[in-house]
Amino acid sequence: MKIALNLAKKGLGYVSPNPCVGAVVVDRQGDIISKGYHRFYGGPHAEVYALKHLDKKQAKDATLYVTLEPCNHFGKTPPCTELIIEKGIKNVVVGILDPNPIVNGTGIKRLKESGINVTTGVLEDLLSKFYKPFNKYITKKIPFVTLKVAQSLDGKNAVKYGNKYLVSEKTLKFVHRLRFESDAIMVGINTILSDNPKLNIRYGHKKPLLKVVLDTNGRMPENAEIYNTEGKVLIYTTNKKFKKKHDNEEVCYVDKAGMYCDILQVLNDLGKRGIQNLLIEGGGTLSFELIKSKVVDRLVLIITPYVIGGNKFLSFDGEGFLSLKEAFKVEDYWLKKIDKDLILVSDLI
Amino acid sequence: MKIALNLAKKGLGYVSPNPCVGAVVVDRQGDIISKGYHRFYGGPHAEVYALKHLDKKQAKDATLYVTLEPCNHFGKTPPCTELIIEKGIKNVVVGILDPNPIVNGTGIKRLKESGINVTTGVLEDLLSKFYKPFNKYITKKIPFVTLKVAQSLDGKNAVKYGNKYLVSEKTLKFVHRLRFESDAIMVGINTILSDNPKLNIRYGHKKPLLKVVLDTNGRMPENAEIYNTEGKVLIYTTNKKFKKKHDNEEVCYVDKAGMYCDILQVLNDLGKRGIQNLLIEGGGTLSFELIKSKVVDRLVLIITPYVIGGNKFLSFDGEGFLSLKEAFKVEDYWLKKIDKDLILVSDLI
Numbered sequence: 001m002k003i004a005l006n007l008a009k010k011g012l013g014y015v016s017p018n019p020c021v022g023a024v025v026v027d028r029q030g031d032i033i034s035k036g037y038h039r040f041y042g043g044p045h046a047e048v049y050a051l052k053h054l055d056k057k058q059a060k061d062a063t064l065y066v067t068l069e070p071c072n073h074f075g076k077t078p079p080c081t082e083l084i085i086e087k088g089i090k091n092v093v094v095g096i097l098d099p100n101p102i103v104n105g106t107g108i109k110r111l112k113e114s115g116i117n118v119t120t121g122v123l124e125d126l127l128s129k130f131y132k133p134f135n136k137y138i139t140k141k142i143p144f145v146t147l148k149v150a151q152s153l154d155g156k157n158a159v160k161y162g163n164k165y166l167v168s169e170k171t172l173k174f175v176h177r178l179r180f181e182s183d184a185i186m187v188g189i190n191t192i193l194s195d196n197p198k199l200n201i202r203y204g205h206k207k208p209l210l211k212v213v214l215d216t217n218g219r220m221p222e223n224a225e226i227y228n229t230e231g232k233v234l235i236y237t238t239n240k241k242f243k244k245k246h247d248n249e250e251v252c253y254v255d256k257a258g259m260y261c262d263i264l265q266v267l268n269d270l271g272k273r274g275i276q277n278l279l280i281e282g283g284g285t286l287s288f289e290l291i292k293s294k295v296v297d298r299l300v301l302i303i304t305p306y307v308i309g310g311n312k313f314l315s316f317d318g319e320g321f322l323s324l325k326e327a328f329k330v331e332d333y334w335l336k337k338i339d340k341d342l343i344l345v346s347d348l349i
Numbered sequence: 350m351k352i353a354l355n356l357a358k359k360g361l362g363y364v365s366p367n368p369c370v371g372a373v374v375v376d377r378q379g380d381i382i383s384k385g386y387h388r389f390y391g392g393p394h395a396e397v398y399a400l401k402h403l404d405k406k407q408a409k410d411a412t413l414y415v416t417l418e419p420c421n422h423f424g425k426t427p428p429c430t431e432l433i434i435e436k437g438i439k440n441v442v443v444g445i446l447d448p449n450p451i452v453n454g455t456g457i458k459r460l461k462e463s464g465i466n467v468t469t470g471v472l473e474d475l476l477s478k479f480y481k482p483f484n485k486y487i488t489k490k491i492p493f494v495t496l497k498v499a500q501s502l503d504g505k506n507a508v509k510y511g512n513k514y515l516v517s518e519k520t521l522k523f524v525h526r527l528r529f530e531s532d533a534i535m536v537g538i539n540t541i542l543s544d545n546p547k548l549n550i551r552y553g554h555k556k557p558l559l560k561v562v563l564d565t566n567g568r569m570p571e572n573a574e575i576y577n578t579e580g581k582v583l584i585y586t587t588n589k590k591f592k593k594k595h596d597n598e599e600v601c602y603v604d605k606a607g608m609y610c611d612i613l614q615v616l617n618d619l620g621k622r623g624i625q626n627l628l629i630e631g632g633g634t635l636s637f638e639l640i641k642s643k644v645v646d647r648l649v650l651i652i653t654p655y656v657i658g659g660n661k662f663l664s665f666d667g668e669g670f671l672s673l674k675e676a677f678k679v680e681d682y683w684l685k686k687i688d689k690d691l692i693l694v695s696d697l698i
Contacts, residue, residue: 153650153679153693154665155504162672288658301502303652305679309637310669311660316503320659323511330502330654330689340679344502344691 001065001095001123005130007037007046008067013180013205014040017276019098019134023050023066025059025089033058045071047080056088063091067127069098069120072107081110094120095127099135132349133277136297142271143278146298148178149287151315156308157284164195166304168339176203178300182279184210184234184270188286189219192226199281200229210234210275214286216260218242236261236269263293284317291316291328297349299330305340350414350444350472354479356386356395357416362529362554363389366625368447368483372399372415374408374438382407394420396429405437412440416476418447418469421456430459442468444476448484481698482626485646491620492627497527497649498636500664505657506633513544515653517688525552527649531628533559533583533619537635538568541575548630549578559583559624563635565609567591585610585618612642633666640665640677646698648679654689 007022015038023046025034036049047070054062070080070092084092092111097104097120111118128135133144150167151157158164165172179185179201191197192213199211208231213220218239226233233249235242238261244251254265270278282290290296321327333346356371364387372395374383385398396419403411419429419441433441441460446469447453460467477484482493499516500506507513514521528534528550540546541562548560557580562569567588575582582598584591587610593600603614619627631639639645670676682695 151503152676153504154500154663155502156669159673159676160671162674166673288656291656291658305682306673307637307640307665307677307679308670309640309665309667311663311666312669314503314660314663316656316658317660318658320505320661321657322509324508324515324655325511327501327508328656330656333654333689335684335691340682342684342693 001067001093001127003032003035004046004065004067004095005123005126007035008130011038011040013182013207015043016041016183017134017137017274018042019068019131019138021046021066021068023047023064025050025054026063026065027058028061033062042076045077045080047083048077051083051087051089054087059087059089062089063093064089065093065095065122067095068131069094069096069103069105069107070111071098071103072110073102079107079110081107084111084116085114089116091117092119093122094118095123096121096131099131100138129347132297132347136349137271137276140271142267143184143275144297145267145278145280145290145295146178146182146300147280147282147287147290147296148175148300148302149282149315150175150302150304152304152306152308154307154309155315156306156310156313157315158194158313159308160312166306167302168304168341171302171304171338171341171343173203174338174343175302176201177205178279179209180205180207182209182277183275184212184278186212186214186278186280188283189213189215189217190285191281191283192220192224194283196225198229199226200231208232210273212236212270212278214261214263214266215239215242216256222246236266260289263290263295267295284314288316288318288320292318292321297347299344299346299348301344301346303342303344350416350442350476352381352384353395353414353416353444354472354475356384357479360387360389362531362556364392365390365532366483366486366623367391368417368480368487370395370415370417372396372413374399374403375412375414376407377410382411391425394426394429396432397426400432400436400438403436408436408438411438412442413438414442414444414471416444417480418443418445418452418454418456419460420447420452421459422451428456430456433460433465434463438465440466440468442471444472445470445480448480449487478696481646481696485698486620486625489620491616492533492624493646494616494627494629494639494644495527495531495647495649496629496631496636496639496645497524497651498631498664499524499651499653501653501655501657503656503658504664505655505659505662506664507543507662508657509661515655516651517653517690520651520653520687520690520692522552523687523692524651525550526554527628528558529554529556531558531626532624533561533627535561535563535627535629537632538562538564538566539634540630540632541569541573543632545574546630547578548575549580557581559622561585561619561627563610563612563615564588564591565605571595585615609638612639612644616644633663637665637667637669641667641670646696648693648695648697650693650695652691652693
């Protein structure tokens with residue numbers, strides 16, 4: 001199942017909003033005879049790759065390991081359950097049930113009714129973590145929100161002059177991989193105005209990203225860099241006078257909630273657009289607002305080895321929490337060190 | 350030697366400004382037959398404890414392991430070299446040379462001249478790290494400066510209302526152990542005015558600490574809590590009109606350097622007073638000034654699992670560095686997790 005999970009991960013960044021799935025076929029001796037994973041959105045499922053070259057004789061004694069319950073409905077592809085039955089596979093080990101209401105349990109039911117031995121709940125902890133974004137998207141219809149913040153040891157996210165990257169080159173690659181594994185990247189208008197970022201993927205695997213700007217008052221400059229990089233620009237604003245000025249731009253009007261765009265409305269709209277993984281690279285104001293609104297599902301805090309001091313460029317700014325009781329507390333996190341940068345990742349759901 | 354080092358550590362907080370030393374005597378079979386460590390300032394050295402009960406027969410074939418070069422001069426106690434020679438020890442393994450100019454190499458020389466086999470430089474990396482404070486104090490006559498900062502994930506060191514401790518109970522014990530291993534604790538006047546701390550040791554082993562306040566303009570309130578706890582209060586100020594008001598208080602006038610007390614003058618004075626380990630629990634202004642002045646030898650940054658936001662209670666405040674080139678960069682650090690708090694320790698010398 002671990003091998004199947006590692007195969008599934010190869011689909012990250014390619015298959016969304018489908019789930020990443022990996023499958024492994026093992027013979028009676030426990031040797032792997034076939035493998036597969038879901039490679040691109042709308043393409044064949046992992047089971048198809050794993051089973052297509054097997055003959056009946058091989059399949060008879062084999063066990064299929066698959067990270068997610070096989071589908072039992074006609075979507076963009078025919079149901080995998082039928083392929084498994086047709087091939088004559090006798091044992092199926094399923095990581096976790098598909099949270100998708102149109103599958104949830106019915107795939108397993110169909111296999112069992114055909115006389116196949118089905119085991120479920122293998123490597124469940126790791127797999128539930130892995131499928132969190134898909135799970136949230138498929139059950140709540142809104143994206144899984146990852147907030148990425150890069151800061152100095154003392155919580156400053158920039159300096160006044162010179163090189164704007166606090167993170168090391170290697171960490172930058174990690175950040176661009178995070179971008180690749182996302183479907184859309186979002187920033188606040190302040191980040192556009194102060195950094196004028198490209199918001200594209202410049203290291204490793206590349207693809208066009210949907211670039212989203214929260215621009216409450218419609219201050220987006222016509223010549224911002226993000227209009228010149230691959231992928232569409234989507235502006236959320238409450239200012240009806242703000243109009244689209246580029247071919248690769250869409251403007252979406254939302255209501256105000258407090259001082260800013262209603263973030264729940266924005267997330268609902270992004271969900272409708274099929275955005276499963278939303279990466280937010282927030283400046284201090286946006287990051288604080290998001291944490292306060294409790295819409296962040298995963299916090300990726302990159303702590304770089306600088307002390308910057310001063311009272312500007314705060315990584316979490318805004319009005320601030322006034323007591324520890326009110327403050328946001330990370331309950332659990334894991335750490336990764338890249339060069340001298342420390343990456344703290346915490347899942348909040 | 351590792352056992353000897355662990356013995357030496359038992360003296361932390363007790364022997365300063367003497368060095369912590371541990372000694373182990375091993376027989377021909379490699380079994381430990383005797384151990385000792387330096388227990389209190391002015392008391393018998395580690396070698397005395399380790400050797401005093403040995404008879405000539407035991408000593409003849411034994412090897413003495415000692416973390417620091419044995420002394421060869423009359424200080425508060427007679428020279429350890431003579432005791433080693435007198436006991437008839439034939440093999441001595443020395444961790445590192447005593448940086449003290451009145452010892453440095455002479456102890457080893459004396460032992461060798463007496464026909465003893467001497468090995469040096471064992472566990473040198475660990476021991477040089479361990480003896481950094483003693484080394485600095487004995488060669489430069491100023492204290493080893495540890496700056497301790499406790500902050501939220503986003504670099505805030507307090508909240509406006511309620512419980513003032515960001516750190517967990519277990520981390521608080523770690524902090525009080527840090528205090529115990531120090532000879533003096535220092536804060537800035539802003540910390541006194543905003544937190545009114547006790548600055549004593551309330552967990553684990555206890556002892557009176559010298560409590561030092563940097564109070565450039567002489568704003569120290571007469572009823573501050575630190576006057577009511579064990580240990581002397583020492584105020585550094587540039588305001589000659591500020592006078593001592595308590596029996597357990599001393600006021601020391603220093604010059605201004607920039608906007609604040611001249612920190613080098615302060616450290617020199619503390620060195621003269623025999624302070625080897627100075628712990629500074631800085632607020633945002635003091636912490637930044639100390640980092641900027643490059644007087645910090647060890648940074649202990651406690652990162653607690655909160656996001657507080659806002660633009661107040663900054664862990665490093667002041668004017669701030671304007672570029673990354675100018676900013677302070679931690680070159681190496683080690684991490685320790687206590688509950689959900691992350692302790693980052695970096696030696697800057």
